[in-house]
Amino acid sequence: MQKLATATVAFALTASTAMAATDITWWHGMGGRNGEVINEISQKFNDAQDTCKLTPVSKGTYEEALSSAIAAFRSGEQPNILQVFDAGAATIIAAEGATIPAEDLIRNAGEEFNRDDFISGVRGFYADADGKFIGMPFNSSAPIMYYNVAAFEKAGVEPPKTWEEFETVAPKLKEAGYLPLTASQLTWMMVENFKSRNNQQFATNNNGYDAIDGTEIIVNDENQVMMFEKLKAWADDGLFGFYGAGWSDNLKPFEEGESAMWIGSSGSFGGLQQSADFEFSADFMPYWDSIEGAGTQSFIGGAALFAMAGKSDEENACSAQFFSFLTSPEIQVYWHKNTGYVPVTEAAYEMAKSEGYYDEKPVAEVGIKQLQLESGEWTRGYRMGFYPQIRTVMEREFNRIFSDEVSVQDAFDTIQEEGNQLLARFAKTSS
Amino acid sequence: MTRGSGPRARAPRCNQNSGTQVTDTPMTTLETERTLLARLRAWYSAEDANPTKRVQFDRPLTPWLFVLPQLAVVAIFFYWPSVQAVTSSFYIEDPFGFGSTFVGMENYGDAVTSSQYRDTALFTAFFCVVVTALSLGLGLLLAVKADKVIRGTETYKTLLISVYAIAPPVAGLMGMMFFDMHMGPIKDLFALFGHDLRVGIDYWDTAIALITISVWKQIPYNFIFFLSGLQSVPVPVREAALIDARSGWRRFRDVILPLLAPTAFFLLIINITYTMFDTFPIIDVIVKDKPANNPMTLVYKVYLDGFKGNDIGGSSAQSVILMVVVAALTVLQFRFLERRVHYG
Numbered sequence: 001m002q003k004l005a006t007a008t009v010a011f012a013l014t015a016s017t018a019m020a021a022t023d024i025t026w027w028h029g030m031g032g033r034n035g036e037v038i039n040e041i042s043q044k045f046n047d048a049q050d051t052c053k054l055t056p057v058s059k060g061t062y063e064e065a066l067s068s069a070i071a072a073f074r075s076g077e078q079p080n081i082l083q084v085f086d087a088g089a090a091t092i093i094a095a096e097g098a099t100i101p102a103e104d105l106i107r108n109a110g111e112e113f114n115r116d117d118f119i120s121g122v123r124g125f126y127a128d129a130d131g132k133f134i135g136m137p138f139n140s141s142a143p144i145m146y147y148n149v150a151a152f153e154k155a156g157v158e159p160p161k162t163w164e165e166f167e168t169v170a171p172k173l174k175e176a177g178y179l180p181l182t183a184s185q186l187t188w189m190m191v192e193n194f195k196s197r198n199n200q201q202f203a204t205n206n207n208g209y210d211a212i213d214g215t216e217i218i219v220n221d222e223n224q225v226m227m228f229e230k231l232k233a234w235a236d237d238g239l240f241g242f243y244g245a246g247w248s249d250n251l252k253p254f255e256e257g258e259s260a261m262w263i264g265s266s267g268s269f270g271g272l273q274q275s276a277d278f279e280f281s282a283d284f285m286p287y288w289d290s291i292e293g294a295g296t297q298s299f300i301g302g303a304a305l306f307a308m309a310g311k312s313d314e315e316n317a318c319s320a321q322f323f324s325f326l327t328s329p330e331i332q333v334y335w336h337k338n339t340g341y342v343p344v345t346e347a348a349y350e351m352a353k354s355e356g357y358y359d360e361k362p363v364a365e366v367g368i369k370q371l372q373l374e375s376g377e378w379t380r381g382y383r384m385g386f387y388p389q390i391r392t393v394m395e396r397e398f399n400r401i402f403s404d405e406v407s408v409q410d411a412f413d414t415i416q417e418e419g420n421q422l423l424a425r426f427a428k429t430s431s
Numbered sequence: 432m433t434r435g436s437g438p439r440a441r442a443p444r445c446n447q448n449s450g451t452q453v454t455d456t457p458m459t460t461l462e463t464e465r466t467l468l469a470r471l472r473a474w475y476s477a478e479d480a481n482p483t484k485r486v487q488f489d490r491p492l493t494p495w496l497f498v499l500p501q502l503a504v505v506a507i508f509f510y511w512p513s514v515q516a517v518t519s520s521f522y523i524e525d526p527f528g529f530g531s532t533f534v535g536m537e538n539y540g541d542a543v544t545s546s547q548y549r550d551t552a553l554f555t556a557f558f559c560v561v562v563t564a565l566s567l568g569l570g571l572l573l574a575v576k577a578d579k580v581i582r583g584t585e586t587y588k589t590l591l592i593s594v595y596a597i598a599p600p601v602a603g604l605m606g607m608m609f610f611d612m613h614m615g616p617i618k619d620l621f622a623l624f625g626h627d628l629r630v631g632i633d634y635w636d637t638a639i640a641l642i643t644i645s646v647w648k649q650i651p652y653n654f655i656f657f658l659s660g661l662q663s664v665p666v667p668v669r670e671a672a673l674i675d676a677r678s679g680w681r682r683f684r685d686v687i688l689p690l691l692a693p694t695a696f697f698l699l700i701i702n703i704t705y706t707m708f709d710t711f712p713i714i715d716v717i718v719k720d721k722p723a724n725n726p727m728t729l730v731y732k733v734y735l736d737g738f739k740g741n742d743i744g745g746s747s748a749q750s751v752i753l754m755v756v757v758a759a760l761t762v763l764q765f766r767f768l769e770r771r772v773h774y775g
Contacts, residue, residue, distance in 0.1 A: 061720065067738045074528045091741055095527040242633035243612060245721035252613050347685035354664040392722065396547075399724030403633050418547075425541075425742065428532040 014179040024318045028058060028083040029065035029303070033270060034139070037338045044334075045325050052318035057177070062088065062303060063388060069308070074097060080319045082133065085303040087387045089126055092306055093134050093429055094212060094385055099306045100316065101128075102136040102323060109320035117327070121297050121371025122344050124380035126304040129209045135304030136323045139268035139341040142367040143189045145286065149176045149279040151260035158282075159261070160227045162289040163230065170239040173260045182241045183263035184250040186398050187391045188301060189285065191219065192382070194227050194235045197287040199292040199376035208383035213427045215384060218418040220412040223291055228408045232401055242402040245395040265301060266367025269340030282363040284370045296376035302341060333357075342368040385426025390419045476496065520747035531744075538748035548732070548749070555707065555728045558642065562710070563702040565646045567695070570653025570738070577654070578661045589657070595651035599709060603716030606644035610717075630717070637725040640717055645710045652705075653698050660694035661687065692772045700764060707757065729753050 030038055035058050042056045059065035062085035072078045082099075084092050092099060104114040115123060118137065126135030147159050155176035158168040170180035183189050195202040201218055202208075208215045218224075234240035241259060243249040254262035255275045263285055264272075272280065272376075287294040305326070307319045325331060332348030335341060337357065343349045349368055352358065358365040384390065397411040488494050519536050524531035542548050573591055580587050591706045597605070609617045610630045617640075621628040630640045664687055671684040688695075708730055722735065733753065737746025 063720075063739045067741060070526045070741060080593055095525055095529055098527040098531055191444035226594070244629075245723035246631060246719040247629060249612060249719075256613075386740060386742060389736065389742065392735065392740065395721055397724075399632055399634075403629075403724070403726075405634075421541075422742075425523055425745070428523040430530045431696065 021051055022082040022314045023053050024315050024316050024322070026054055026056045026229050026305075026322075027065050027069055027079040028056060028080040028084075029060060029062035029085065030083070030139070031058060031060075034267075034339050037335060038121050038252045040333065040338075041331060042324070045322055048325065049321070052321060054322055055317070066091070069399075071079070073308065073310075076310065078310060080308060080311055080315050081322065082304055082306050082308055083138065083303045086125065086299070086301050089135065089304070089381075090208065090350055090383045090385045090387055090426075093126070093128070093310075093383070094426075097136065098309055100309055102126075102133045102305075102307060104324055104406045105179065105307045105316060109317045111320060111324050113387040117345050117347065119342075119344060119346055119349060119368065119372060120375060122300050124136065125300045125382075129206070135306045136326070137300070138152045138305045138326065139267065139302040139335070139339065140344050140371070141262055141265045141302040141341050142370045143193050143301065144266050144267075144366045144370060145261055145284065146254065146272065146280055146363075147261045148178070148254070148257060148259075148280045149281055151176065151257075154178075155260075157282050160286055161284070163227075163286045164289045166286055170234065173237055176260075178260040179241045179253055179258055180239045180262070182243065182248045182250045182253050182259045182260045183256055184265075185245075186231075186242075189263050190227055190231065191224065191394060193285060193298045193301075194224065195373060196299040196376075196379045197296060197380075199296045199378050200224070200291070201378050202382045203384055207378060207381065209381070212385060212430055215421060215423050216428070217384060217416060218415040219388065219419065220409070223288070225408050225412050227288075228398075228401060228412070232408060233404055244399060265340075267339060267341045267366075269361075269363055269367075270338065271340075278294050280363075282366045284366065284373070293376060295416045296379045297373040298370050299373060299379065299381055336364070340364065340367075342371060362395065383421075384423060385429070386422040390415070390420050393418045393422075470570065480509045507558065516750050516754070518747075519743055520648040520751050521744075526741040526743060534744070538744045539752065540750065541745060542749050549767045551727060551729055551732050552636070554726045557720055558638075558645075558710075558726070558728060561642055561701055562645045562649065562706040563699065564650035565642070567653055567702055568652045569646065569696060570698075571651065571657050571691075571695075573654050574657035574661055577658055589653050592651045593726045596654070597648070599648060602644060602648045603713040606640065606647070606713070606714055609639040610643075631719070631723075631725065632722055634726055637717065641710070641714060641726065642719070644713050648713065649702060649705055656694050656698055657691065660691045663773065664690050696764075696768060700761065703760065704757075706740070707753075720729045 025041065026038075028038055038056050038058075041144055042054045043052050045052075057079070059068045064084070065082065066084055066088045069078055069082045075210070082092075088381055089252075100108075103113050105116075113133075115131065115133065120135040121142070122140050123131070123133075124135060127133050134429060145159070151173060152159060155169070155172040155178070157169045157172050160163075160169050166181070180312075194200070200221070203215055203217050205211045205215045216286040229240075235242050241250070241252070250266070251262060253259040254264075255272070257276075257278055266282075286299060287296075289295075300305055305323065307316065307323070311319070327345055327348075329345065329348040329351040331341075332343040332345055333352050334357070336343045336348065336352055343352060352364075394415050397406065397415050400406040401411050403409055481505050521533060521535060522531040523538065529754075577584070577587055577591065582597065594602075607615075609615050610628070611626075612618060612630055614633070615630075618628045618630075628636050628639075631637050668686060668690070669682075671681045676682045676685070707728065710728060711730055711734070714727055714731050718727065718731075720739075722731070727735070729749065730753065733746050733750045736742045740746070
């Protein structure tokens with residue numbers, strides 16, 4: 001807050017000659033309650049100072065926000081700030097010159113920036129190979145396992161920590177009349193975060209961070225295939241429910257009390273509190289005890305904010321000011337409590353803790369704890385171009401697996417092959 | 432926009448057909464037209480021009496002035512983007528426009544050799560045939576039946592037409608409620624026959640939902656046109672046919688259907704365009720932005736690769752292929768089918 005106060009004073013001085021406030025825009029991909037909270041935060045920012053006026057604009061989904069901004073950038077109409085989701089990170093970071101690295105933006109505006117202020121799990125994902133923040137982590141989430149408390153009491157079992165425990169617990173939940181498990185977005189849960197929770201390499205070239213050229217995806221390996229062979233076998237035994245690629249189709253059985261566990265986003269907590277009328281709790285997403293070195297932290301999900309290039313110094317200074325405002329503990333805690341996304345700074349986490357928020361709502365702490373688990377060689381993140389398209393390929397193949405059209409190994413061989421073709425195409429975009 | 436202007440553009444022609452039966456005014460206009468034609472020849476020279484199809488203007492610029500807005504629209508919204516699409520289809524480009532590599536025909540090669548693209552193309556063809564056939568057939572059937580209704584005609588027609596007022600995304604949403612994998616009534620219906628309908632997971636189950644909703648949405652449009660076509664069949668012709676043939680089916684086949692041919696031909700083209708392009712919102716709602724293994728049309732794939740995948744080159748190549756195919760299809764239809772259509 002002090003930082004903010006000094007910044008505001010500094011700005012008041014420099015901008016004293018200018019009568020009107022500098023207008024900046026922020027394009028994001030959030031709707032519903034989260035979109036409202038974005039408006040509230042923007043209002044708070046506008047009320048807190050009078051040199052800058054921030055206008056948030058919802059552009060639909062994450063994908064739509066990114067593609068609108070790309071189109072706008074090409075015609076010189078880009079917003080000052082753009083929210084980009086995890087899978088789109090490689091696209092925007094590879095386009096050097098489209099953005100101003102968040103660290104540079106903040107330092108250029110004469111403000112302080114300290115990487116260590118951020119919780120460990122969020123530091124790497126939107127940073128370059130040297131750890132420099134390109135994007136400003138904003139709404140960060142982790143995939144966690146929600147569970148129906150009554151279901152576990154009825155079956156007389158404990159929520160599983162590992163997939164091995166799941167295999168012993170699930171049949172008992174089934175006997176108790178529940179579908180043991182559903183999971184939304186298997187690409188995020190069972191591939192990307194399977195890699196991080198079990199400390200598995202996801203791509204060559206240091207998970208894609210070191211170079212764009214020659215980066216290849218690694219998905220048809222023994223462990224990854226095993227994960228899906230298990231899922232398929234569980235689905236056949238009625239221990240796992242697969243309802244396609246749609247997020248809410250897989251959530252619905254949990255909301256209706258039919259399934260005992262649901263792997264979803266920590267950011268779903270706010271919505272679940274309203275939609276689920278039974279007692280539920282949450283725990284870390286399970287890992288495989290049989291895989292050596294497993295049990296590491298998960299990749300950060302959600303999205304980050306990028307300052308787009310081609311704007312005047314005054315506007316950039318406003319963007320920097322907003323980034324600092326956004327990472328202030330008060331705003332982080334406000335965002336955290338209202339949406340369920342995790343706070344991105346240590347200070348904000350401590351503040352929420354000291355306020356007793358987690359005694360009241362322990363589920364809210366699960367995501368942030370999972371992001372602070374021990375890190376591993378491969379838990380920092382991944383950087384692959386055209387990754388949204390690779391996800392689309394995965395979604396297609398997963399549907400084929402669960403409707404018995406293709407074997408798990410064949411499906412992953414296809415993903416590997418088509419994924420590498422896409423990566424090779426992406427390498428050509430920047431040369 | 433273009434579809435909206437359809438009914439208005441078409442209506443006068445229907446009237447004209449019946450109009451020629453009662454009046455003989457064309458003779459007088461033909462007279463003046465000849466003298467004017469001589470003057471027009473002076474302006475334009477050459478051109479054999481069918482005199483009956485000529486429209487006369489005093490000044491040569493006037494007709495151009497009238498078509499200018501339309502030409503501008505076509506140039507800005509069709510030619511310009513088309514040229515852009517063709518250009519970018521030869522490059523693999525950074526989405527933000529920083530770097531690009533000239534790859535010649537590689538984008539086309541990648542598209543055509545991709546098994547995913549071929550599957551999508553095959554599905555699009557199948558979808559086109561099925562939706563067009565079903566919506567034309569059902570529209571005609573309903574129109575023939577509605578034409579015979581005497582009491583309560585207006586209510587009957589309004590009920591049939593009202594569906595047309597529903598916007599495609601809304602139609603998609605309504606359809607999706609019926610087909611929902613957790614609580615859709617159609618899922619229960621299929622369960623009665625022992626089929627576990629899993630729209631969104633099973634390829635063909637999703638195809639069934641897509642086709643049903645697309646056909647449902649298009650029937651009213653075809654119905655309106657067929658009905659107005661049927662109502663413009665002159666009573667004397669019907670009565671004469673009644674003397675010649677007792678069988679209702681034969682009368683329909685030999686007399687009514689040929690007279691409906693211009694309407695049917697127009698609808699055929701419109702329906703194919705509808706299935707190829709206008710079903711986009713329905714597909715988008717049904718696959719919920721994540722097509723996975725579900726069927727989709729070529730247009731949806733262009734959108735997916737270009738806008739979600741940010742692969743501008745690949746997506747442009749696909750849209751150029753699509754443009755060529757649709758153009759070829761339209762030319763073929765006009766050359767081979769229209770010959771058999773008698774405009775009366």
